[in-house]
Amino acid sequence: MPIQVLMPALSPTMEKGNLSKWLKKEGEAIKSGDVIAEIETDKATMEVEATDEGTLGKILIPEGTADVAVNTPIATILADGESAADAGKASAPAKQEKAAESAPPAAETKSAPTPKDETPAPQPAPAASKAAAAELDPEVPAGTEMVTMTIREALRDAMAEEMRRDPDVFIMGEEVAEYQGAYKVSQGLLQEFGARRVIDTPITEHGFAGIGVGAAMAGLKPIVEFMTFNFAMQAMDQIINSAAKTLYMSGGQMGCSIVFRGPNGAAARVAAQHSQDYSAWYSQIPGLKVVAPFSAADYKGLLKAAIRDPNPVIFLENEMLYGHSGEVPKLDDYVIPIGKARVVRSGGHVTIISWSNGMSYALKAADELAKEGIEAEVIDLRTLRPMDTDTIVASVKKTGRAVAVEEGWQQNGVGAEIAARLMEHAFDYLDAPVARVSGKDVPMPYAANLEKLALPSVAEVVEAAKAVCYR
């Protein structure tokens, strides 16, 4: 039986890629280790090596095909003695898969950040969407053109705009320059701004965080990228003791305008040391601001705000969201104020509060609940410190019930803080205790089934919402 070559996953979160080039022809001999094709993802162009010996039988996915799903058969390899006729037999089932996979969806979203303005795929990419403009908070002028872009692109645009605007803004971190960003967030920045302002650092988080803080004390505006916030634990002293506290200790003299940004929380299958959610740790510290957006527009507007903010800002991103698309207003200077939550979905029965990737579960749960006649109001906190207590209290005064959804651990988490504030400010309005849906109290496991269990789920959010509704 001919061997099928499948589309490989080149990173833990890759789901599809473009088959950009075949380097071997049908009928050519293949040795183990030979590079047979090139695949382009949104992060990089990678080579596919053959692991088997034989002859390249049939190319199933032609060069240039975009959005080939992982595990799609892309070619067959014939062993000695097999013929092209055999290859034909192997390819038949693959053809059907290919047909299904080859129509790329227009918007590659997994979840709807703003349900009203996302239309079901596939559909030609929308050039303008007035409805989308009205969904934003703060609102943008009516008729503003909206552009669909990924969160990755929104982040890059935010940084590029701020770097164009202010010569004191620079970015430093591992692989931000020549590699174009470990997650391709800083793609193109080196080309536009040069090596003086886009700086590759050695793998020395403690040291380069300190250098960033020192540069900020001298009046520059660094963006310090941590490849993930797991690695920022090495730099914790500089973030907390130098960046956060110095303005206070100096009686107001020595501020620090710096942004620490990078992916936070769980990715996919990267296990315990690479999956921690630091929302609770950083949002405890007076002197820091902590921002955790979900939608593409919010990522852009809030990163610009963070860069301009004269205080140290922790900007928590999420790797799972980088490839998500959303509508971003096409404005010269789209800045969102730090410290304001957004009501993403209105409803009268229960308030669901979340941020960052937690919003994925919250919004899907809201859709599920609606089917049962429970209308959830979903609030995206967007900023964890300072937390917008007024917005969540106003909502709970209306609904009487609240569920906080977080990927991080429950003990001493942000959900606990939300519950405490609601108890303090809306006790008389609560018809049920505040529920928390959190990551399970275990280090993140590797096995796919266990990881799913460790994280919150839409079902758990639905269950919690129903529980507080006594349904």
Add this chain to the structure above:
Amino acid sequence: MAAPKKSVAKETVQGNGADTPPEFTREQELTALRDMLLIRRFEEKAGQLYGMGAIGGFCHLYIGQEAIVVGMQMALKKGDQVITGYRDHGHMLACGMEAKGVMAELTGRHGGYSKGKGGSMHMFSKEKNFFGGHGIVGAQVSLGTGLAFANRYRGNDFVSLAYFGDGASNQGQVYESFNMAELWKLPVIYIIENNRYAMGTSVTRSSAQTDFSKRGVSFNIPGEQVDGMDVRAVKAAGDRAVAWCRAGKGPFILEMQTYRYRGHSMSDPAKYRTREEVDKVRHDSDPIEQVRNRLLAAKMSEQELKAIDAEVREIVNAAADFAQHDPEPDAAELWTDVYR
């Protein structure tokens, strides 16, 4: 008057940078004497006030080490920056900060440099280019490297001085900073104030490599050992290091061999060394005595020298008076300066 005894403390080397430091002019000797005396008298007064309960918490005195900051300041120009750890009173005075503002911060009053909110280890002056005052051992080294980064980014020719101790020199972030400083040719002088003890742990018990001038060898950073008790040697080494940095050649390490007469801090009974050892260094190598003796040998009168001391004591006494009578910060200040 007999020539001053060469400062030879046990385990000290005379410095590998130059054999005899260039002579000072009378002007330089007088400046050095006054500036070192100001630090000496200030620190003695701070020690007193601590004993009386007027200063609380941490108080790390610089007595014995005065020649380092004073000599280095003589090698700098306006715009150059200084950062250090918590043994910082001497650095602040040497940078030109007011004794009143420093002392009132020690006593936690609203007239202190940080409005009383920082204390001994957390004072700053943008105006005098003094960037603290830091409580976490070694943190100032990466911060100081960041100051140098900013200078390079801006394309100016200022240098940054990052002071730290023999104890701090074993911190990991120091080497991370060394690597990046040399990689990017940052204009920073790392001054390792080797006073032979990291709190209660002697260098021989804490450091596998006790020649601190060599700590940058792995990163190709040049270094010199300097007799930190001789203010002329300090200035000469400072001149060499400053020239190196201003020329864009990257960082430089100066190991200043020195000694502190008091304990690590006011709470340290200093049982880890003998009284004899302290007395010997004081007798043989005191940095202020060296300058005094040279001035006397150059026919300056005891009276003139006493007058300088008196002037300095007046400044210190006025500072102590201010620091004890200035009010504490307003209660409302509890909530201010968290965010800009």
